[in-house]
Amino acid sequence: MTQEHAIELKGLCIGYAGTEIYGNITAHADKGEMICLIGANGKGKSTLLKTIAGLQNKISGEILLNGKDDSFFNKKERSTLISFLPPRFPRIPNLKVMDIMGINCYHKSNWIGQIKDSEKKAITEALGMTGLAGFENRDSSKLSDGELQRCMIAGSLVKDSEIIIFDEPTAFLDISNKFHISYLLKKLAYEKNKCIIFSSHDLQVSMDVSDRIWIMGNAGFTEGSPYEVLEGNKLNGIFSDSRIRYDKDKNKFVYNNGI
């Protein structure tokens, strides 16, 4: 018997309102695995992530979650299985960290949103895990960008979803926070056996932390381990501009301006 993947995409075609923007995506992701999605701006990285999370309808193809077709899951079940985190969160004055955790207990709390003691324990644990122990009564709008991202990751732990999908978690962070957040996600993949998919433009950090890279290339979708991606020169296919090449030795993109 073959093992069921946490996520399996078969010839998936994504887009808005019936118009295809990217097609023929075939890939899979397992629990305990950290996957980085890369691609040029406008290729549809966010659309792909939202489509997997069920925030947007697919055009065609299949999405299997734990081996079952995604049509088997209703909104509530799917949102419990998958946490989708957008790149930036609104800063609401006076909204406490604990309030955000409470919002993540939407389906577990009572009709006016009060949570049980067992959930409170899970919240303390999640905050500890993300390095925010004792932050319960802090005003979330006064947290640093890095702390706010941690807070949102803690929210997905409170939901206890097996899959965490994070759209550009490090886009607005400084380099030290980029590493901290990326390694925090890696820790969750390994220690909590989560399946984590995140998109990023930051190859230096992503190549370091990811188990596999999904590439929404110019010519089509491809994937592989960081090593395969590098050795196979797969990164060159990301941009349509042929002057941009990925330099394996320098581990960065170089731009040939013709001089």
Added chain:
Amino acid sequence: MKFKKTYIYILLILTALTLSVIDIFTGSSLFSIKETAQALFSEETSSIKKIIIDYRLPKIIAAIIAGASIGLCGLQMQTLFKNPLADPYILGISTGAGLGVAVFTMGISFFGVSWNFLTNLGTAGAALAGAAAITMVILYISGKFKDTLSILVFGIMISGIGSALINLLQYWAPDPALKTYVLWTMGSFSGLNIEEACTMGILALTGIILSVTNIKNLNALLMGSDYVSGLGINEKRIRKKILISSTLLAGSITAFCGPIGFLGIAIPHVCRMIFRTANHRTLVPATILAGISAMLATDIISQSCTNSGIIPINTISAILGIPVIILIIIKNNK
């Protein structure tokens, strides 16, 4: 922390109780404590009893209901439209009510129907119908567009058209009908009888109960659209639910007391400041309690400033509400 919150609630309840007692004694004629108590609790009929039971008591009940509704309505709209200055006026719901009343009071006079036969209840019905009509339009639009800003712009445009139509009607209307309409726009808690106050109470109570069931959804909406969908919530459905409860609240106040501006924006902000929270589990009861006190205070001031007659509610609510709103704008831009 928990205790502090309870103390503030108790303080707000005591303020509301004190203000209702003061309001009973406020009016053009002064009564002693003994006379008032006799009027309220004894069986004998007297002119004092008539004034207290038939005039002042319904007025206080109306003020309490309007107060409980107005801040709560503003709170929900501010969260729904992610706009700190949103309230029923911005969405055009109040203009809709105004248009209903204008068509009713002025339009009907074209057909030669005499005014004396029409009661407050007719005006109220027209206002509710107008508010409901605009809400249907807003509901339809909010189903088409997810973008809250477009809906706000539509609201403002609908207000514009509504006001223009009202102006046209006023231009053609005969004097007595015009006077009735203008009096309604000034806002008042008086002139309601106990049956009307009860009708208003039932409508508002339905709105309040719906609002309480919205608490979780309102909190989730704070986090933005994608986050709401990520929680497995049907966003369109909860938006509709919030809009319906806000309309019930706004419609019942406007229908019976006329349009009351600015307090709906100001009260939620005052509550956020006092309780230092954005959690609707605290803010929903807080806006109800603070709204009651604010409305009773408005009513007391409107009656005690002059010796003759009453200053329109809308004048006092503007004087109390606008400074708070300006403070919010200054604070937000710092």
